[in-house]
Amino acid sequence: MKNLFVMAVLWLFAAVVYAQNPAAPSRFTLQGQAVDTAAAPLPSSTVMLLSPKDSSLVNFTRTDEKGAFSFKNVKSGTYVLKISFVGFIPYNQVIKSGSESVVNLGALKLKPITKELFEVVVRTAKAPLTIKGDTIEYNASSFKVPPGSTVEDLLRKLPGVQIDQDGNIRAQGEEVKKVTVDGKSFFGNDPKLATKNLQAESISKVQVFNDKTEQSKLTGVQDGKKEKTVNLELKEQFKKGGFGKLTAGGGPASNDVSARGEIKGNYNKFDSKRQFSVIGLANNTNQDGLSFNDYQDFRGSNSFNWNDNADFGFGGSGRSIYFGNDDETLGIPVGGGDGRGFSNNVAGGVNYNYDTKKTKLSTSYYYNQSRIELDAERNRRNLLEASSYRTEENSNQINFNGNHRVSLRYEQMLDSTNTLVVLSNARLNNGNTNLLTFQDLYRSAGANGGEALSTRNRTKNFSTARQFGMANTALYRLKFKKMGRSFAASATYQINTNDATLDLDARNEFLQATSVNDMLRVIRQDQNTNSLRNEYKVSLQYVEPFAKKFFWETFYNFSLRYDEVDRNVLNVGDAGMSRNDSLSRYYKNNYLYNRLGSSIRYSFKGMNVSAGLAGQQFTLDGEYAPDQTSTQFNRINRTFTTLVPNLSLNYDMKKNRYLYGGYGLNVRIPSSRDLQPIINNSNPLFINEGNPDLLPQLEHNLNAGFYYFNPGNFTNVNVNLYGSYFENQIVYSQTVDPQTLITRTRPENLTGGRSLGSYLNFGFPLKKTKATLNLNTQLNFGKNLTRINQVLNETNNQNYNIGTRLDLTPTEWLTFYANANWGIIDTRYSINTAQNQIIINNNYRGDLNLKLPADFYVNTSLNYRTYRNDRLDFHQQIPIWNASVYKIMGKAKKAEVRLTAVDMLNRNVVVSQYAGQNYVQDERIATLARYFMLSFTYNMRGVQAKMRRDGY
Known part of the structure; x- marks a missing residue:
């Protein structure tokens, strides 16, 4: 099947190349020059060849510095030549080819726009594309x-x-x-x-x-x-009325799969000042939302939509300091976000915008809920200093997650120099997870490669979570009369709460261990975690121009954050419940952050160079104990002071060429979870705990790139080089019990990790408006450090990715899109070279759309994925073939009836491979496979508003 697919792509590619073969008969070259009425050349004018039948675009180009243009290898026939230039009436001329191989039109004069000619411009300005x-x-x-x-x-x-x-x-x-x-x-x-x-x-x-x-x-x-x-x-009629779309569909049950159904719709009503939109859906076809991320950790991350940066510094890039993963809750396992498993989904939202020159208001409410069932098989190979062990895991989990989201943005221009922006975002989440896991751990039995079952685990987890988050920001901007001088101030308050529970029931069998603590064989616990997080932030920024081309930028950031977490773990026994003091913790942390920085920017004729330095100090003052009623608390007092340099270069080389580069230092402060000596045993065979002695992680980043786009032929080149080096990198070292194979992880600091990579994309038309080819490649070479049973392991990854994409739109009734991606991951381990391996992931995809007579349409797609790892004898091929046929109905063409077949080969399964710092894992997740659906769609058209005139 893969060979047939590749042959089809090559056949289409050959057909396109043949179609533009200069040796083909009945072709000619068209050339001329765009000038004004004084015969002065008009460089960079947009020149188009259009079909006289429907004004569709056949070819296009731009004039050079002398106003000259040329179309080569044009098929003989009749065309409309259209030339446009800002401030001039578009030029139109009908071109009929004859026996000449070269048609030179000479100087073509464009007339400047005047008031008297404006109506003429409106009537003639319609063109497929304009380049300005x-x-x-x-x-x-x-x-x-x-x-x-x-x-x-x-x-x-x-x-x-x-x-x-x-x-x-x-x-x-x-x-x-x-x-x-x-x-x-x-x-x-x-x-x-x-x-x-x-x-x-x-x-x-x-x-x-x-x-x-x-x-x-x-x-x-x-x-x-x-x-x-x-x-x-x-369009004007859609600005003055309502328009939308409603779809409903259903399909029969088959192969022990329940019936499939969906309903979705949207309605929009816009005018010059207002936008009102409603969207919604309900289905059991794994269409899980309208591209909102249901599982993001809110934490104020949505507070600064529309690029409202309230944390000033270094060209608006935000802080050079950030906190680690501070999720102190039990959380809800992420699943189904990429169509995995079997999900039932409901979502809907309302959005309203009001926009005038001085006042801008945008607000929305969005709710989504999803129930997802995931059945997964995982095979994981963990490396030790001189051996390895393998884990076979089967799990079933049912997740429910519901989210309410409310957002508000209000902007008021107080006068020509003062602007106030108010932002508010909130999220309320309720979720639960029922997880059943079976794990078998196999120990390597010797040099012959045999294995022996060592440990067996059966775990039932039921967790709930209720989370609330809100972030409110006021942002004030002041522009002085002097060009470039400005001041900005912001104040933010964020609150996050989480109330979570976990009922843990685990059974462990140790088949080879000679002596095991009986507490590890049966674990039954009720865990409750209540957390509160408050944060107050203030930022200031001042920009002062000097020496015409230079600007001095200075900023100050302040943050005060308060965390309180109460975690209670109760052991459940036949005699009742007893508190587990070794796993329970109550702690409070105060985080104080100050940053003062300054930079000098040079800006002139497209050249922008900025160099800056900031000093930042982070103080952690915390205390913890087994219980909040304890009489003695342990304290954590840490202060981190760091100098953060920043250098950036952005050079607009004109003619759509850009050069950029820079150096920056990111500082990651250890999360409170990593710092607190709390033991998390929700997975009894994989236990983690914190480390109060962690230092901040420093990440040095270098990048450079070049971008070029030719608007005359739509050729583009994008090159990027990047590299990172880590000091005191926070890594999670592991200690594996040789008897039970229970793994304990603990964060620590290691220096020497690095990454070096490049990205290249090259796109060009094979035939303008008909066929485009894109080629891309990405290389990455990384070194990651971790300690395994006190032995330092160095994992080297070499990643090679090559991709290509072909877009064919030869006629109105046919489009074809094809892409292929080849990926190789070469992973090598220093402590156990026998486990070195190569992972190969390839993907081929084609999409075909056909328009048939009588308003019938057909579209079909084939996605063929392959996964290979010879070291683990893992080979998987997954072809997914979808197709649909639909009919547009009615005189107004408002209705559509569609028959859809999904995964006609019944092969759909989610497969992934991943190589970590000391392990490699493959995963298979059962997901929605073959089903059929008949659907009906009704399109609401815009309603033209009738203008009333006096006297009529």
Whole structure:
């Protein structure tokens, strides 16, 4: 099957190459020069060849410095030549090829726009695309998609834009960070929410450009950093009415699988000042949400949507210090977020935006819940200093998670120089997990490679969690009259609470151990953890220009955080419950953080260089005891002081070429969980505890890159080099009991870990508007340190990834997308070279869409994944074939009936391979496989508002 797939891709590739073969008959070269009425050349004009039948784009280019252009190897026929230049009336001319091999049109004069000619401009300005500097504007009506298509389907048609199978967007070779609708945020800052839920027919124009960072907008100082942004401009009738989409479907039960069903919809109503949107879904087809991350640790991370950076410093990059994983709760195991297992999902949300020149308000409410069942098989090989052992694990878990999310952003321009922004985000979560795990541990039996069963574990866990988080921020900005001088201040309050329980019932059998503590054979406990976290933050920033091209930036950050955790562990026995003082802990921590920094920035003609230094101090004052009623508390008093340098370079070399690089130091303060000597035994065979002697981790980061985009032929090149070196890296060393194989982990500091990597992407059209090829490669070489039974192990990983993608859109009725990715992970261990191994993960995918007569459409996709590890004799091939056929119905083409077949080969299973610091693991998770569904979709069109006139 893989060979047939590759042959199909090569056949299509050969057909495209043949179609543009210069030796093919009946072809000619078209050339000319764009000038103004005074015969002065118009460089960088957009020149297009259009089909006279429907004005669809055939080819495009840009004029050079002399205003000249040339189209080579043009198929003989009739075309419309369109030339556009800012401030001039677009030029149009019908071109009919003859017997000449070269058609030279000479100088073509464009007339400047005047008031009298404005109406003419409106009538003639329609063009498939317009290039204005680094902005490319697409006319959506020139790129045909089936009725009822989403914006995501439209973007796939646009030259220079790519959508991967997860909905992530790349434009001109760069990842799109933000999607706006008429310049306004849509449901927060997730690009996929707009592209997956808005209809293509509502869009008038698609604009792709590099937006400034919020720091640059605030200070008026160019920092050289850009964010690739897509703006969707709505048609007038959709701005004045409502539009939306409703889908309902169902399918029969088969192969002991229950019936499948789904319902989803959205409704939008926009005008020049307001946006109102409603979205929702319910299904049991593993469609688990609208791209909100249901499992993120809130912790205020959503407080700064729209790039509202309230932690100033070093060009808006935020703090150079961050806390480790401070999740002190039992938590809910993550599962099903990538379509794993079997899930029932419900989600819905309301979003409202009000946007005027002085006032901007955005608020939303979103609820989602998911019940997921996961059946997993894991095979893990752990390395010891001179041997190894293997774990076979089978688990079943049922997770329920429900989240309420509320967000608010209010921005008021007090006057021309003063702006106030208020942000508030909150999340309330309720969840529970029922987990059943079976583990068998096999000890290596000698040089002959045999194995013997050593330890057997059966564990039942039931956990609950109720979590609340809120973050509130006030941000004040002041721009002085002097260009570049600015001041900003912010204040933030965050609160997080978590009330969690865990009922633990574990049975351990030690088949080879000669003496074992009976307390390890049966473990029955009730664990309760209540935590409270409060944080107060203040940040200040001042920017002062001097010597015309230089700017002095200084900032101050203050944070005071208070943590309180009460963890009670009760042993459950036949005689009742008794408190386990060795596992119970009550502790309070106060974190005081101060950072003062300054930098000098040089900004002139696209060159931005910044060099800065900050001094930061972090103080931890904590106390802990087995119980909050204890008379004697142990104390932890630690102070960490660090100098943090920062260097950045951003150079706009013009003509869409960018050079960037920099050096930074990240400081990771040990988390309170890592510092507290608390023992966590929720997995009785894998126990972890904290280390109060940890030092901060220092990560030195270097990066450099180059980006180039040619708007004339849509060729793009993106090169990136990066490297990291760790001092006092926080790693989790392991001690394995030779009798029971119980592993205990404890964090410690090690120096010497490093990573070095590169990324290269090269994209170019095989035939403009018809075929595009992208090639990419990523290399990474890393060294990770950890201590295994007091012996230092050095794990070296060499990762090689090569990928290619082919986009074919030869006609309106056919599109084909194909991609292939090959990955090799070569892992070598210093303490046990016999366990060195190579992991190979490959993926091939093709998507075909056909338009048939009578408004019938067909689309089908084949995704073929292979996994291989000869060392563990692991080989897996998974072909997933999906297909659907649908019919557009009605005179207005508002309705759609669709028959869908998912996983027609009935082979779907989630497989992964991973090589860690001293182990390698493969995992298989049963998931939703073959099913069929018949669905009906109704599209609501925009309603044209009728304007009333006096006298009528």
